[in-house]
Every structure is written in C-alpha cells, then in structure tokens.
Amino acid sequence: MKNDIQNKPINRVDGRAKVTGAAKYFAEIEVPGMTHCVMVTSTITRGSITSIDTKQAERAPGVLAVLTHLNMPAIPGWAADNSKPSSGGEKLRLLGSDKILFNGQPIALVIADTLERAQYAATLVKTIYKKEAHKTDLAKHKTEVHMPSRLGDYSRGDANAHSTAPVTLKADYVIPIEVHNPMELHGVLALWDGEDKVTVWTKTQGVKDTQETITAAFKLEEKNVQVHSEFVGGGFGMGLRTWPQDIVVIAAAKKLKRPVKLVMTRQQMFTMVGYRPYTLQHISMGATADGKLSGMYHEAIGETASYEDFTEATVRMTRFMYACPNVTTKYRIVPLDRGVPIWMRGPGEATGAFALESAIDEMAYKVNMDPVEFRILNFAETDPERNKPFSSNHLKEAYQLGAEKIGWFKRNRQPRSMKEGDWLVGYGMSTGVFGAYRGGSTCRAQLNGDGSLVLQSATADIGPGTGTAMVQIAHEVTGLPIEKIRFELGDSSLPPSGSQGGSATVSTVGSAVYDVCTALKEMMAAKGLSFENGAVKGNIKDVLAADGKPYLEVTKESKGGAEQQKYSMYSFSIHFTEVHVHPGTGVVRVKRVVTVADSGRIVSPKTAASQMIGGVTGGIGMALTEEAIIDHRYGRFVNNNLADYHVPVSADVPHIETIFIDKPDPIINPMGSKGMGEIALIGFSAAVANAVYHATGKRIRELPITPDKIL
Numbered sequence: 001m002k003n004d005i006q007n008k009p010i011n012r013v014d015g016r017a018k019v020t021g022a023a024k025y026f027a028e029i030e031v032p033g034m035t036h037c038v039m040v041t042s043t044i045t046r047g048s049i050t051s052i053d054t055k056q057a058e059r060a061p062g063v064l065a066v067l068t069h070l071n072m073p074a075i076p077g078w079a080a081d082n083s084k085p086s087s088g089g090e091k092l093r094l095l096g097s098d099k100i101l102f103n104g105q106p107i108a109l110v111i112a113d114t115l116e117r118a119q120y121a122a123t124l125v126k127t128i129y130k131k132e133a134h135k136t137d138l139a140k141h142k143t144e145v146h147m148p149s150r151l152g153d154y155s156r157g158d159a160n161a162h163s164t165a166p167v168t169l170k171a172d173y174v175i176p177i178e179v180h181n182p183m184e185l186h187g188v189l190a191l192w193d194g195e196d197k198v199t200v201w202t203k204t205q206g207v208k209d210t211q212e213t214i215t216a217a218f219k220l221e222e223k224n225v226q227v228h229s230e231f232v233g234g235g236f237g238m239g240l241r242t243w244p245q246d247i248v249v250i251a252a253a254k255k256l257k258r259p260v261k262l263v264m265t266r267q268q269m270f271t272m273v274g275y276r277p278y279t280l281q282h283i284s285m286g287a288t289a290d291g292k293l294s295g296m297y298h299e300a301i302g303e304t305a306s307y308e309d310f311t312e313a314t315v316r317m318t319r320f321m322y323a324c325p326n327v328t329t330k331y332r333i334v335p336l337d338r339g340v341p342i343w344m345r346g347p348g349e350a351t352g353a354f355a356l357e358s359a360i361d362e363m364a365y366k367v368n369m370d371p372v373e374f375r376i377l378n379f380a381e382t383d384p385e386r387n388k389p390f391s392s393n394h395l396k397e398a399y400q401l402g403a404e405k406i407g408w409f410k411r412n413r414q415p416r417s418m419k420e421g422d423w424l425v426g427y428g429m430s431t432g433v434f435g436a437y438r439g440g441s442t443c444r445a446q447l448n449g450d451g452s453l454v455l456q457s458a459t460a461d462i463g464p465g466t467g468t469a470m471v472q473i474a475h476e477v478t479g480l481p482i483e484k485i486r487f488e489l490g491d492s493s494l495p496p497s498g499s500q501g502g503s504a505t506v507s508t509v510g511s512a513v514y515d516v517c518t519a520l521k522e523m524m525a526a527k528g529l530s531f532e533n534g535a536v537k538g539n540i541k542d543v544l545a546a547d548g549k550p551y552l553e554v555t556k557e558s559k560g561g562a563e564q565q566k567y568s569m570y571s572f573s574i575h576f577t578e579v580h581v582h583p584g585t586g587v588v589r590v591k592r593v594v595t596v597a598d599s600g601r602i603v604s605p606k607t608a609a610s611q612m613i614g615g616v617t618g619g620i621g622m623a624l625t626e627e628a629i630i631d632h633r634y635g636r637f638v639n640n641n642l643a644d645y646h647v648p649v650s651a652d653v654p655h656i657e658t659i660f661i662d663k664p665d666p667i668i669n670p671m672g673s674k675g676m677g678e679i680a681l682i683g684f685s686a687a688v689a690n691a692v693y694h695a696t697g698k699r700i701r702e703l704p705i706t707p708d709k710i711l
C-alpha cells in the first residue's frame with residue numbers, strides 16, 4: 001500500500017441500515033417459542049439469603065420457571081472457568097450460592113411467555129436476607145489495599161527526587177464511579193438445538209471471546225456454539241467480557257428447552273456490566289527552577305470487587321510520557337462489596353491522565369512557564385521507561401498545530417484575567433496517550449464473478465465504523481470501488497478475530513484485510529486475472545467455471561506483536577479547550593475544542609473524525625457531569641438512570657474541531673495506522689480542569705467539575 005494515500009471521507013457503509021431501523025440489534029431478534037427473562041436483584045449489599053419464596057411468582061400467569069440458587073441447573077464447565085479479564089480472584093457464579101456480594105446482584109430469574117408477565121411475576125418473589133456490614137466507600141477503606149500479584153511497583157532513578165527538587169508540588173485527585181451507559185442495553189437471547197448445540201444473539205465487543213466462554217462453561221464443541229452480534233449500540237468496554245447473567249440465561253434456556261431472552265434494565269446496567277472504578281490518586285512532582293522535570297511520584301488506589309481483582313494501567317502514562325530521570329509509580333486496589341469494574345474508554349489511562357496532566361499544568365505555572373512550552377521542554381525523544389525509540393511520535397507538531405488553531409498564545413496566561421460579558425474565560429490543554437497495538441486476525445476474501453468482493457472476519461463494530469474502514473483498506477489495495485466491496489463481521493462462524501478493544505481494530509483486522517487482498521491479487525495473477533481501473537481484468541467467469549467454484553476464495557491470517565520488542569508504539573492526542581465559567585452560578589461551559597491526534601495514517605477520515613468527536617463528548621461528560629453516586633448507608637446507587645446520571649446532551653457540546661497529523665507509522669502495520677478510540681477521551685478532563693483554573697484561579701482536583709466545586 002502506498003502509505004501516503006490521502007483517503008476520501010466516505011459515509012458509513014451501514015449508515016442507511018442503522019438510521020432506517022433495518023439494522024437488527026440482539027434485543028430485536030425474534031425466534032419462534034421465545035420466552036422472556038426478568039432478573040430479581042438483591043436489595044442488600046452483603047450477607048446471605050435466608051429464604052426465597054417463589055411460589056406466588058411461579059403461579060402467576062404465563063410463568064414458565066423461577067430459577068434461584070435452590071433450583072438452578074449446574075453449569076458443567078463454569079467452576080473451572082477463570083479466564084480473562086480477571087487478574088486474580090474468582091469470577092462470580094451467579095445463582096451458585098446463597099451469598100450476596102453486592103447490591104443489585106441477581107438472585108432469581110423469572111421466565112414467562114411475555115415480558116410483561118415476567119416483569120409482574122418478578123415483583124412477587126419474596127426474599128428474607130441475613131445482612132452483614134458492608135464496605136462500598138473507597139475513601140473510607142483506602143488503607144485496606146490488596147496488591148494484585150501481576151503488578152509490580154515501578155521505579156527508576158532516585159525515588160526521593162520528586163520531593164527534594166527546587167520546585168515541588170503535591171496534589172490528590174479523585175475520580176468518581178463512571179458507568180459506560182451505552183444507548184443499547186445489555187442482554188442475551190439463547191436458542192438451544194438439543195443438549196449440545198446453542199445459538200446466541202447478544203451484545204458483545206468480541207463474538208469469538210463470547211463463543212469461547214460459552215463453549216467452556218457448557219463443555220460444548222466450539223463449532224456447536226454460534227454467537228451473533230452484528231450491530232452493537234455502543235460498548236465503551238462493557239462488552240469486553242461475557243457476563244455471568246448471560247451464562248445463567250443460556251443455562252435457563254437449556255433447562256426449559258425454550259429460547260430465552262434477557263434484556264437488562266438501565267438500573268441493572270449500573271451494577272452488572274462493570275464501570276470505571278472510583279480512584280484516588282496522589283502525585284508528587286519536582287522540577288528545577290528553569291522548568292526541567294526532575295522527579296515524579298504517582299500513586300493510585302482503585303476499587304475492585306470482593307471476589308475478583310480488576311486492574312488497569314492508571315499510573316502507566318507517568319512512567320514514559322515526559323523526559324524525567326526519576327520516576328516512581330504505585331498502584332493498589334481495595335476489594336469492596338461491589339460488582340467487578342471493567343475497562344471503560346481509555347481505561348486507567350483516562351483516570352491517570354486527569355491527575356498527571358493537571359499536575360503538569362500546575363507545575364508549569366509554578367515554574368512560570370507556558371504549559372505548552374513546559375511540555376515541549378520536557379518532551380521525551382525516546383521512551384524513558386523501556387529505553388526504546390517510539391515507532392512514531394509527532395507530539396511536537398501536534399502541540400504547535402493545536403495551539404495555533406485555538407489561538408493559544410494570544411491568551412493572557414494570568415488566571416482569572418479574561419472575561420466575556422459576565423463569564424470568566426479560560427484556556428486549557430492536555431496530552432493523551434494510549435498504546436498502539438496490533439494483534440492477530442484472520443480474514444477471508446471472496447471475489448465473485450460480477451467483480452464484487454466480500455470480506456469476512458469475526459470482529460465487531462461497536463460504533464467506530466469498522467466495516468467502513470475495512471472497506472476503505474480493501475479499496476486501496478484492490479482499486480475496486482467502495483460499492484463493490486462488502487465487509488461481514490459480528491458472527492463467530494467467520495474467520496477468527498479478537499475483540500474490538502484497546503483501539504486496535506484498524507491495526508489488527510485492517511492488516512488481515514490488507515494481507516488477504518494482497519494474497520487475492522497474487523492468486524488472480526496466477527490465473528491471468530488482475531484489478532485494473534476499478535474492475536477485474538481478464539475473464540473471471542471462465543476461471544470460475546473451469547474451477548467449478550462460485551467465487552475465488554482466499555483466507556489469510558495476519559499477526560502483529562513482534563514490533564513491540566524493538567519499539568515503543570503509542571498514539572497521542574492533544575486537547576485544547578476554551579471554557580466559560582459563570583462566577584455567580586459556577587456553571588462551566590465548554591465553548592470550543594481543538595483536538596489533534598497523532599494516530600498514524602487515517603484510513604477512514606470521516607468515521608475517524610466522528611469517533612474523535614464521540615470521545616471528546618465522553619470527555620466533556622467525564623469532566624463536568626458524569627458520576628454514579630452510592631448512598632453508602634445502603635451500598636446502593638441513587639442515580640442509576642439517565643435522568644440523574646448526566647451524560648452531555650447536544651447543548652453541552654460545542655463544535656469539536658478534529659485535526660489528524662495523518663503521517664504513517666512506519667512500523668506498526670502495512671497501513672501505517674495507529675489506534676484512536678481511547679486517545680479521543682484520554683486527557684480531555686484535565687484540559688477542562690486546566691481551563692477552569694485559567695478562568696477562575698481555582699484548581700479542581702475532583703471530578704466531575706460541578707458548580708458546587710467552583711463556588
């Protein structure tokens with residue numbers, strides 16, 4: 001591929017299906033004889049079930065079964081399954097015992113012939129609990145840390161340099177619980193064929209991972225487990241595992257010999273599909289009087305469940321982002337009586353970047369430097385953590401581009417010095433970074449007699465426009481017009497691919513698309529065929545007739561990872577923002593955003609820009625509104641709905657300007673593309689906090705930045 005190709009922005013290949021309702025999400029799938037499942041959930045936070053009376057519910061109209069820990073069928077392979085993403089502890093075996101481990105834990109499945117009848121019967125289940133004292137407040141239990149075995153502490157150089165430097169800074173940061181809250185609710189529809197074959201429609205970021213989990217749980221043959229998830233209405237990380245409620249619903253369908261569908265409620269989305277963990281951070285930073293970073297200490301304490309360890313890379317960015325000789329990081333988790341967290345867009349890094357990039361801004365002011373100049377002065381030419389070159393790093397150019405675009409150097413650096421009418425005006429910026437990965441993926445290409453090309457791989461599209469990007473890569477390699485190429489995904493029977501996560505899909509699956517299209521061209525050449533001027537040259541119909549095949553087919557596996565040994569591979573983002581703060585009400589308005597991304601070459605400019613806008617919008621939520629609040633007396637969420645858990649609405653989101661450096665990474669893959677899903681959000685909350693400081697003179701170190709914190 002010519003890496004310097006500038007791709008045209010094209011519309012989403014599945015855009016029409018999505019906006020017309022032709023796209024079917026799992027909850028819309030209907031199969032004959034289908035039944036509906038409603039989960040009854042625990043109203044206490046820790047303890048056990050003394051008795052659970054299901055008689056009345058069982059006698060209610062249309063009810064087929066009520067399953068609890070007392071009559072739940074055994075799931076043959078579940079006990080042995082401790083697969084990813086656990087980094088310790090044990091997965092939750094739902095309905096496996098009388099124990100209550102968190103508020104909202106499912107304790108009964110009510111299955112009826114209609115959804116309404118199941119909902120009604122669920123209200124008739126009577127439970128008596130034996131309560132025990134619970135812990136849900138991380139701030140209160142922060143010393144009860146549990147060191148996950150896989151994560152060592154990190155240190156280079158002098159571990160005290162951060163506090164002995166001429167200029168020092170110490171600050172604490174708080175990130176609240178955030179919940180993914182994708183538009184589409186989670187759930188599953190299971191249809192058994194006998195005892196050893198099952199088809200599952202669900203919402204997942206990886207049909208192969210889900211297939212693997214189900215195969216193991218029910219001790220089936222992989223080929224007898226089919227998983228479909230063609231359209232996904234947002235994931236943000238919550239679809240990166242197969243949740244225990246999915247498994248018990250599949251087990252219920254097997255027992256009942258009827259298809260069972262579960263669609264979770266929005267309330268249940270707060271407790272049963274993970275969340276961004278509440279995290280406390282401390283940063284201590286030292287610099288010379290002329291602005292050279294001389295030491296950093298970064299500690300993070302996050303929450304996890306009592307039964308399973310969840311860890312993320314919260315302090316990772318601090319190790320390599322800046323040229324600093326002395327760095328120490330620590331990461332701890334505290335087990336609480338909560339469901340287990342999971343990665344949420346920019347997992348760990350987004351949490352860590354809020355602290356680090358806030359502290360960097362504060363230090364720039366301490367040494368009397370512009371925050372952009374301070375970052376450029378401390379720019380790391382090579383990765384100081386791994387002592388390896390970056391595969392590509394255009395941060396300096398990105399700082400320059402973004403600063404010019406927003407008019408950064410025209411601002412008056414003095415805090416609380418700029419006004420527009422009654423509103424205080426502030427400019428803030430920050431940096432974001434996330435590993436650029438490439439995994440393994442297999443893609444199949446089928447070239448038809450009419451010159452149309454079908455590509456297949458069992459990846460997912462949770463919204464970024466994967467199908468569109470893959471079609472664009474195939475178009476570049478073959479020259480076929482976009483309309484002649486179709487990419488199929490979201491079905492476990494297609495050639496295997498990993499989950500859509502870690503911003504790696506274009507890099508991973510895109511490489512397989514590139515390789516299979518290249519292999520197809522070679523196969524064609526051997527048969528006297530080629531692509532020319534957007535069409536097949538040569539008589540393909542005769543070739544197919546001679547071969548007795550409906551299409552020319554080639555399958556290719558493509559692997560990455562070896563490059564990581566020699567290079568440090570990262571995507572970078574710079575966020576600039578202008579905020580207005582009302583001094584009377586404390587309201588913060590994000591007025592302008594310029595985000596610059598160094599994510600290698602952009603293969604699909606329109607969906608890439610759209611993904612960036614989505615990430616920044618998530619960043620506005622993280623900065624200003626998103627917070628899932630637990631009433632710790634009861635261990636229960638008080639705002640578990642979209643009316644009280646505030647995500648940004650259109651009125652909260654200004655025009656977001658996206659700029660791509662769009663220079664190919666020469667190492668990572670044939671397209672030269674690094675990832676960009678996570679960096680769209682990582683760092684953004686710090687850019688807002690820094691702008692709020694510039695506007696008001698007040699440092700807010702606890703998210704979200706609500707009016708009460710400003711006043």
Ligand code: MOS
Nearest residue numbers: 236237345501502
């Ligand atoms: Mo992303 S948090 O890897 O879906």
